[in-house]
Amino acid sequence: MGMMKIFKRKKIQGIDDTHYLTLKEEIRISKENNKIIRQFERRKARRNVDESEYLTQMRDPSNVVEFDELHTYFYTEVGTVKAVNGVSFDIPEGKIIGVVGESGCGKSVTSLSLMQLVQAPQGQIVSGSIRYKASDGKCYDVTKMPTSEMLKIRGKDIAMIFQEPMTSLNPVFRIGEQMDEVVLLHDSSATPESARKRSIEMLNLVGIAMADKVYSSYPHELSGGMRQRVMIAMALSCDPRLIIADEPTTALDVTIQAQILDLLRSVMNRINGSIMLITHDLGVIAEMADEVVVMYAGRIIEKGSVREIFHNPRHPYTIGLMKSKPGKATQGERLYSIKGQVPNPINMPDHCYFYNRCDHRMEICSKAYPEMLQFSPTHFSSCYLYDENKVGDTKNVKESE
Ligand SMILES: Nc1ncnc2c1ncn2[C@@H]1O[C@H](COP(=O)(O)OP(=O)(O)O)[C@@H](O)[C@H]1O
Ligand SMILES: [Mg+2]
Numbered sequence: 001m002g003m004m005k006i007f008k009r010k011k012i013q014g015i016d017d018t019h020y021l022t023l024k025e026e027i028r029i030s031k032e033n034n035k036i037i038r039q040f041e042r043r044k045a046r047r048n049v050d051e052s053e054y055l056t057q058m059r060d061p062s063n064v065v066e067f068d069e070l071h072t073y074f075y076t077e078v079g080t081v082k083a084v085n086g087v088s089f090d091i092p093e094g095k096i097i098g099v100v101g102e103s104g105c106g107k108s109v110t111s112l113s114l115m116q117l118v119q120a121p122q123g124q125i126v127s128g129s130i131r132y133k134a135s136d137g138k139c140y141d142v143t144k145m146p147t148s149e150m151l152k153i154r155g156k157d158i159a160m161i162f163q164e165p166m167t168s169l170n171p172v173f174r175i176g177e178q179m180d181e182v183v184l185l186h187d188s189s190a191t192p193e194s195a196r197k198r199s200i201e202m203l204n205l206v207g208i209a210m211a212d213k214v215y216s217s218y219p220h221e222l223s224g225g226m227r228q229r230v231m232i233a234m235a236l237s238c239d240p241r242l243i244i245a246d247e248p249t250t251a252l253d254v255t256i257q258a259q260i261l262d263l264l265r266s267v268m269n270r271i272n273g274s275i276m277l278i279t280h281d282l283g284v285i286a287e288m289a290d291e292v293v294v295m296y297a298g299r300i301i302e303k304g305s306v307r308e309i310f311h312n313p314r315h316p317y318t319i320g321l322m323k324s325k326p327g328k329a330t331q332g333e334r335l336y337s338i339k340g341q342v343p344n345p346i347n348m349p350d351h352c353y354f355y356n357r358c359d360h361r362m363e364i365c366s367k368a369y370p371e372m373l374q375f376s377p378t379h380f381s382s383c384y385l386y387d388e389n390k391v392g393d394t395k396n397v398k399e400s401e
Contacts, residue, residue, distance in 0.1 A: 033075040040124045044147050054144040064242050064274050065091040070128035072113045082345045083109040085298035096275045098289030104342045106298040107278045111244045116150045159235035163247035169219040176215035179234050186238040202233040225256035246278045282325050294318050297353040298345045304379035314381040316358050364390050
């Protein structure tokens with residue numbers, strides 16, 4: 001038995017501890033995964049599902065999307081990665097919602113869940129709901145929709161813009177062909193001529209001067225900023241009500257970044273839609289967002305209006321992010337960075353996930369996970385520092401250490 005254990009071990013890392021899997025454990029995990037995955041996939045593949053199963057009502061009719069206790073997991077060979085672990089927030093109509101957090105916090109998986117584009121079969125929405133108000137006025141719970149139904153709404157009302165447009169554009173087709181295809185796909189009455197007209201119109205709209213020339217170019221002939229403009233033009237061509245922009249300017253240099261952000265903002269006003277803006281860059285959030293959601297290791301640890309988050313951040317993680325913003329350090333000073341790193345959300349503890357990196361940790365912080373506390377109608381954070389019932393009777397761990 002001892003031999004078996006040494007024989008095949010995979011290192012896995014939880015929040016603090018490192019532990020090794022035995023072959024037996026691995027086989028057990030794999031069996032369990034297969035069983036769970038099969039159930040989920042069977043559910044999604046069903047045909048002729050009655051609409052009543054996934055029609056729902058918005059909690060607040062002025063929202064386009066409501067995430068409600070969303071849990072999205074990956075069933076991997078080393079265990080269950082709880083990439084999104086109980087996330088709730090709203091995207092109101094006509095607003096820009098910034099989602100911020102270090103890399104690996106679950107921002108992308110949250111947005112992919114909304115599109116039912118989480119990498120299956122290992123990635124699955126496990127529980128919670130995502131209510132979505134479509135342009136036909138109906139409200140759908142995306143988590144309960146069979147794939148065949150989801151295909152009808154995906155991309156029609158919701159458009160996505162990614163970090164690196166080179167990977168979203170097909171290198172072997174000209175820009176125009178790819179743009180026309182989107183128009184033709186979404187508008188059954190479009191003809192090749194009307195599609196071309198619309199594509200050129202959209203290229204003009206995003207500030208591309210020689211639209212005709214770009215229309216007949218290949219992606220590699222354009223600069224990064226230009227390609228991102230093309231992606232925005234493409235996203236616009238089907239009149240989306242919601243644009244999901246996942247790190248849209250991360251691959252661009254600073255001056256181009258500002259232009260693209262300006263463009264996004266003007267585009268949003270034009271379509272009177274909403275933007276879910278995902279970024280690790282607080283500077284971008286400050287420029288753009290109306291409301292901010294701060295994620296850490298698959299959970300929301302703070303949310304509020306942009307003013308509240310920037311002028312009165314509560315959670316030590318948010319405060320740390322603020323301090324590590326470039327431009328904060330004065331000349332010659334080293335830029336602050338939060339020590340440690342985002343844990344791999346496997347075998348997460350019951351206590352606060354930020355515990356091992358936090359300068360303010362207290363005894364209580366290693367016990368139950370802190371509840372969301374409310375500071376204003378819009379400002380929430382989950383941290384014991386502000387829990388009057390809990391703070392009084394505990395000492396700072398650091399003092400007692
Ligand atoms: N296909 C996948 N398989 C396994 N784990 C994944 C997969 N995609 C993402 N994850 C994990 O989910 C977590 C959240 O990832 P992600 O949403 O991409 O983070 P962010 O966008 O905030 O940088 C990470 O720990 C990541 O390793
Ligand atoms: Mg991401």
